[in-house]
Amino acid sequence: MGNVTRHGPLALRLARGDQRTAGDAPSVADEVSADRGKLAELVGCLFHRDAGVRMRASDALERVARGNAAWLDPYVEHLLTDAVAIEQVEVRWHLAQIMPRLTLDDDQRRRAAVLLADWFENSTSRIVQTSALQAVVDLAERDPELRGTAAEMLGRAMRSGVPSLADRARRILKPFEVDEATLTAALVREQSGLTLSVLPDRLAVAQLPPGSGLPAWLDWSDPLVGATRSGDELSILCPEDRVPADVKAERGWRAFKVEGTLDFSLFGILARIAVPLAQAHVPIFAISTYNTDYVLVRADDLDKAADVLALTCTVKQ
Numbered sequence: 001m002g003n004v005t006r007h008g009p010l011a012l013r014l015a016r017g018d019q020r021t022a023g024d025a026p027s028v029a030d031e032v033s034a035d036r037g038k039l040a041e042l043v044g045c046l047f048h049r050d051a052g053v054r055m056r057a058s059d060a061l062e063r064v065a066r067g068n069a070a071w072l073d074p075y076v077e078h079l080l081t082d083a084v085a086i087e088q089v090e091v092r093w094h095l096a097q098i099m100p101r102l103t104l105d106d107d108q109r110r111r112a113a114v115l116l117a118d119w120f121e122n123s124t125s126r127i128v129q130t131s132a133l134q135a136v137v138d139l140a141e142r143d144p145e146l147r148g149t150a151a152e153m154l155g156r157a158m159r160s161g162v163p164s165l166a167d168r169a170r171r172i173l174k175p176f177e178v179d180e181a182t183l184t185a186a187l188v189r190e191q192s193g194l195t196l197s198v199l200p201d202r203l204a205v206a207q208l209p210p211g212s213g214l215p216a217w218l219d220w221s222d223p224l225v226g227a228t229r230s231g232d233e234l235s236i237l238c239p240e241d242r243v244p245a246d247v248k249a250e251r252g253w254r255a256f257k258v259e260g261t262l263d264f265s266l267f268g269i270l271a272r273i274a275v276p277l278a279q280a281h282v283p284i285f286a287i288s289t290y291n292t293d294y295v296l297v298r299a300d301d302l303d304k305a306a307d308v309l310a311l312t313c314t315v316k317q
Helices: 009-014 025-034 036-045 051-081 089-101 106-122 126-142 144-159 163-171 180-187 269-279 299-309
Strands: 195-198 203-208 226-229 234-239 249-258 284-288 293-298 314-316
Touching (some): 009 036, 009 051, 025 036, 025 051, 051 089, 051 106, 089 126, 106 126, 106 144, 126 144, 126 163, 144 163, 144 269, 144 299, 195 299, 249 269, 269 284, 293 299
Antiparallel strands (some): 195 249, 203 249, 284 293
């Protein structure tokens, strides 16, 4: 951690004014940006006993981070542990704006996202909530593993009934490449929740000529079997080990089953599964039966998909 100084000329300048004014924050930010050696003093001002100094110090630090984010690298752990413990609203919303600009390793990025999600969930300040939402979305741009978390937060913000949260969510939907209706449908939870189970078999989708009859190697007693004929082909879905080696097939799939019987009037069930997986760049193959839906993912993506879906569903493996 870089050395910090909690008292000095910058603190005196930041003490001017009250908590409703920016005081000298802009000029202090300019001064520090021109002299990196003063950064430690500015970081130290975050912990000043005066709330006005803390507020304006966080404002100035966020301004410095806009153009010189790498300067904060020596202070990353200090910010993620000590600074985030400051409960002052004004400090937290500026820290939320700073976090996506920091150079974070994977662990630090996940820790930051967990912290921001907590602020989004529990803060009484709308500014802190909207800043935390934006920050998680920005972090997810660098880390696809966080896109499910960001998508869930966006959906909750749009359904919150809070105009400031809903408006911010709509403004930042574009990076997620889904429209509001799709995302809302994808993330709405039924009161009973959505439960998925993972089928045990590795599956394959085989392609046969359109005039073929059902192959002798197909066993209808297997847990999941499907046959679809079109004018171009006969497609067979079945356990991978049933398909002969010389048959053209896409092998290595695993299936999530939506538990229970789905009413035909329900909408958005597949979207609730498909959209978060799409955001996490997990390819899928979906099929529906009379009673329910199945979503297939590559076997290598199974654990990643389960982690993404666990954010919005109950997943039983």
